[in-house]
Amino acid sequence: MRLFQNSGLYPSYLAHLNQLAAKASSFAERRRIFMDDRFGALHFLKPVLEQEPEAFFTNGDDEILQRHWAREQGLPGKPTLETILLAQIEHHRTEVFYNLDPVRYPSAFVSKLPGCVRKTFCWRAAPSGNADLTAYGAVLGNFPSILESWRQRGCRAELFFPALDPLMDEYGHGERTIDVLFVGGYSRHHTARAKTLEQVASLAGTRRVVYRLDASRLTRLAESSIGAWLPLQKHRRPDAIARIAEPPVFGRQFYELIGSSKIVLNGAIDMAGTDRGNMRCFEAMGCGALLVSDVGGYPDAMEPGVTMETYGSPREVTEVISRCLRDWPESAEMAGRGRTRVAETYSKASQWKQFGDLVAGV
Incomplete structure (x- = not known):
């Protein structure tokens, strides 16, 4: 399974990461520093934590991280973060896309995924306003009442849990x-x-x-x-x-x-x-x-x-x-x-x- 997991950062954590990674000059180095710090690790799937070759991870809202990747891959101009994320998924030849930041990347984003992606999942365990997640194969979370609210909005919703780091x-x-x-x-x-x-x-x-x-x-x-x-x-x-x-x-x-x-x-x-x-x-x-x-x-x-x-x-x-x-x-x-x-x-x-x-x- 070629797994792609995307996450997002709290603004206060981003400031912390920028201090930790102040000298990082590449995508791999900044991502390594982030992964070593373990922020959010309870949500990261086993192949991601173990850095298996078929698993890819990024924080799609981390502009510094994402622009490192774009430059290294020769993307022209100043592409949007969404464009970079789509390019990463295509480059990776992703089969299963698991998104921890679906309010930023909702159904409209799923409709743009390359044809290699066969299955899509997202995690959402909090109120989400009018966010449309119906294009995802399933919304995952560990609060039954919130999952039921997603079902009422037309989503498939499945119980899923964090796991200890x-x-x-x-x-x-x-x-x-x-x-x-x-x-x-x-x-x-x-x-x-x-x-x-x-x-x-x-x-x-x-x-x-x-x-x-x-x-x-x-x-x-x-x-x-x-x-x-x-x-x-x-x-x-x-x-x-x-x-x-x-x-x-x-x-x-x-x-x-x-x-x-x-x-x-x-x-x-x-x-x-x-x-x-x-x-x-x-x-x-x-x-x-x-x-x-x-x-x-x-x-x-x-x-x-x-x-x-x-x-x-x-x-x-x-x-x-x-x-x-x-x-x-x-x-x-x-x-x-x-x-x-x-x-x-x-x-x-x-x-x-x-x-x-x-x-x-x-």
């Missing part, structure tokens, strides 16, 4: 000096999450609580010296959060931070109803921390009270965390069970087999 095995075997870690986005759209973070931040006086937050542009402006004079109060973080907030972390730095933490706090945002199992769940358990997350329906291996803990409200979360830390030897055993169960259930080998079954069935 094998490199996670290297992390989390030393002392865990951080009591509670939260890494994620913060904006006025994260209402429920903000209340939870504020409650847990109150533990910072007696526990080591670390927040690495990717704040919105308006939040950063609101908290600046200029922002203090602007009507942006609703975008400012509560003092308890702002006092301990640090910049976001990504990739291997993120793995290292989870591996140094006893508890990883997670809070879903209102996009998938009661479905749970966002990326943070897999990342936390994969690096051996105890996942403490909000009540809902979790995928196999994520079993409240057995492999993870849940809370029902922002008020309850501090009670759950305090109990887990007070009884840490028992909590550590639960985290260990979680790590083992998730590793057994969501391996790269099983993910690749499931993908192969989808290819055969679509």
